[in-house]
Amino acid sequence: MVNRIKDIRRIREMLDIFPVTAVLGARQCGKTTISREMNATHYFDLENPRDEARFMNPQLLLENLKGLVVIDEFQRKPELFSLLRHLVDTRDTPRYLILGSASRDLVKGSSESLAGRIGFHHLGGFSMDDAGTHNMMRLWIRGTMPRSYLAESEGSSMLWRENYITTYLERDIPQLGIMVPARTLRRFWMMLAHYHGHILNFAEIGRAFGISDMTVRRYVEILEGTYMIRVISPYFTNTSKRLVRRPKLYIRDSGIFHTLMGIGDFNQLVSNPRIGASWEGFALEETLGLLNRRSEEVFFWSTHSGAEVDLVYHHKGKLYGIEFKYADAPCLTRSMRSALNDLDLERISVIYPGADSYSVHDRVRVVSLRHGAAELP
Numbered sequence: 001m002v003n004r005i006k007d008i009r010r011i012r013e014m015l016d017i018f019p020v021t022a023v024l025g026a027r028q029c030g031k032t033t034i035s036r037e038m039n040a041t042h043y044f045d046l047e048n049p050r051d052e053a054r055f056m057n058p059q060l061l062l063e064n065l066k067g068l069v070v071i072d073e074f075q076r077k078p079e080l081f082s083l084l085r086h087l088v089d090t091r092d093t094p095r096y097l098i099l100g101s102a103s104r105d106l107v108k109g110s111s112e113s114l115a116g117r118i119g120f121h122h123l124g125g126f127s128m129d130d131a132g133t134h135n136m137m138r139l140w141i142r143g144t145m146p147r148s149y150l151a152e153s154e155g156s157s158m159l160w161r162e163n164y165i166t167t168y169l170e171r172d173i174p175q176l177g178i179m180v181p182a183r184t185l186r187r188f189w190m191m192l193a194h195y196h197g198h199i200l201n202f203a204e205i206g207r208a209f210g211i212s213d214m215t216v217r218r219y220v221e222i223l224e225g226t227y228m229i230r231v232i233s234p235y236f237t238n239t240s241k242r243l244v245r246r247p248k249l250y251i252r253d254s255g256i257f258h259t260l261m262g263i264g265d266f267n268q269l270v271s272n273p274r275i276g277a278s279w280e281g282f283a284l285e286e287t288l289g290l291l292n293r294r295s296e297e298v299f300f301w302s303t304h305s306g307a308e309v310d311l312v313y314h315h316k317g318k319l320y321g322i323e324f325k326y327a328d329a330p331c332l333t334r335s336m337r338s339a340l341n342d343l344d345l346e347r348i349s350v351i352y353p354g355a356d357s358y359s360v361h362d363r364v365r366v367v368s369l370r371h372g373a374a375e376l377p
Helices: 005-017 031-038 049-054 058-062 080-090 103-113 133-142 154-175 182-193 202-209 213-225 254-260 266-270 275-291 334-343 369-375
Strands: 020-024 042-045 068-072 095-100 118-122 229-234 248-251 299-302 308-315 318-324 347-352 358-361 364-368
Touching (some): 005 095, 031 042, 031 095, 042 049, 058 080, 133 154, 133 369, 154 254, 182 202, 182 248, 202 213, 254 275, 266 275, 275 318, 275 369, 318 334, 347 369
Parallel strands (some): 020 118, 229 299, 347 364
Antiparallel strands (some): 229 248, 358 364
């Protein structure tokens, strides 16, 4: 059993502040399990046919309930937002915890109906806070999905992930009203895996896949909106250097990325040329959790001459950079010097898998991912 103390504490804080709290995340990331830690008075699962039938008359069902009301798979009935607004405006006692997997539609619906009444917690899979820093390699190889991480063997974990991908494509996507053939979307997803950690070129992908730029954008939005991929925007500055202006793409779960690339264990990973990109994606997700930042709150910086910083973000009015390196002992590079000068960075942190942290410059520090919580501003 893995205790997710940080997420539970954050959700409880939001329940104290907002009449409605939304926990959003990918399928099977642990939303339902965490909700059962909240001691709900009433629990409804909209994928349960019995509960779905009870919501044929939702106002009669909800208007007299007291305590904490949990509604799981809320994306199946987004029309309930207007009813929740009425209930929270006319009654003081209830608190609502809604769980969902489709961020774009849920956030849009809630912002239109529940502005000022709802708080959001974006839930990923397990983090090193949950699993322990001593389990970092297992978390990297298997990914953060609870059932994949907790599987009895590497083979069982891989099998679970293969079936997860199939279920997502054949059941979850059609349930969201998206009529893209599963085989087509799977091929597209596998193609995106080869762009993991690289600049996203819609036209190039469209030509390779035989579809239009707009169709590529639509497919990317589907995968991003259901927490399967992360898109990071470029950071622009007033500089004479030519900057890369296209976004960067990552498969959010390292285990899913490994499955799409046919990587089953660590021995296969270390011999794969994409090990650096794999580490970058895994460390980026862990770092964003430590920083408590969403995709729209961070950027990357890259010039056409080759200088780059994997992650750029503002903190207390200053600009910080983060690089992710799979190396035994990362050192100061010309690219880092260029970024320090061009962006006037307060500091660059180089995140690597080693055990020790050390400085290579008065503004560049190599940081073990295991120590990230204490080292990152």
